Amino acid sequence: MTNNLTIFFRCFLIGLLASSSFGPIFILTFNRGAIYGFLRGVATAFGACLADGIYFSLSLIGILTVLQESKNFMFFIDSVGGILLIILGINSLIKAKRGVKYISLESKTGIWFTSVKSFLLTALNPLVLFFFMVIGAQVLPAGISDLSGYQIFLSSLVVMAGSFSVLCLVALVASFLGSCISEKKLRLISLLTGIVFISIGIYFFIKLF
Numbered sequence: 253m254t255n256n257l258t259i260f261f262r263c264f265l266i267g268l269l270a271s272s273s274f275g276p277i278f279i280l281t282f283n284r285g286a287i288y289g290f291l292r293g294v295a296t297a298f299g300a301c302l303a304d305g306i307y308f309s310l311s312l313i314g315i316l317t318v319l320q321e322s323k324n325f326m327f328f329i330d331s332v333g334g335i336l337l338i339i340l341g342i343n344s345l346i347k348a349k350r351g352v353k354y355i356s357l358e359s360k361t362g363i364w365f366t367s368v369k370s371f372l373l374t375a376l377n378p379l380v381l382f383f384f385m386v387i388g389a390q391v392l393p394a395g396i397s398d399l400s401g402y403q404i405f406l407s408s409l410v411v412m413a414g415s416f417s418v419l420c421l422v423a424l425v426a427s428f429l430g431s432c433i434s435e436k437k438l439r440l441i442s443l444l445t446g447i448v449f450i451s452i453g454i455y456f457f458i459k460l461f
Contacts, residue, residue, distance in 0.1 A: 267414020
């Protein structure tokens, strides 16, 4: 029992670390929380933490090791992930130019579609793959491969809880700031988000060569 609690505590820390880095999902959650409100930020957080949990479970059963050694898989992750980031970045630049009240695809779709986009962005991020391949394995104690399927499932849920708690806090802070700051500053947030996303997307393409 004590060993399980130790594992779950470390899994929660993994979830915290996965979402605390200033990466695309952190920025996207803040952007959506500030511009569209808390619920959009939470929807973004849900999609991201679901992908984190799946990646973590795959790392425990050794599938990530196999996938990371596949050149075709990594080519797919880098190329599609880069395209998705560039598209999101261009959309943010459009919002920055036309104003946050611009009726974009984001504002017309439901929160479940927002979660799906967040899930795809997280799952197609090579940095997330690398994190759960390397960092996750180092944080967990020896003998982790002996976990049962039920323990792996619970551990993944705990990782999701850690990730979700951080991103929900980001969405909450962003929604508060979004209701207080001016339209000009909201457009600046969209501008910076677009520049960051496009830059990271281009970086993924550079990795291909």
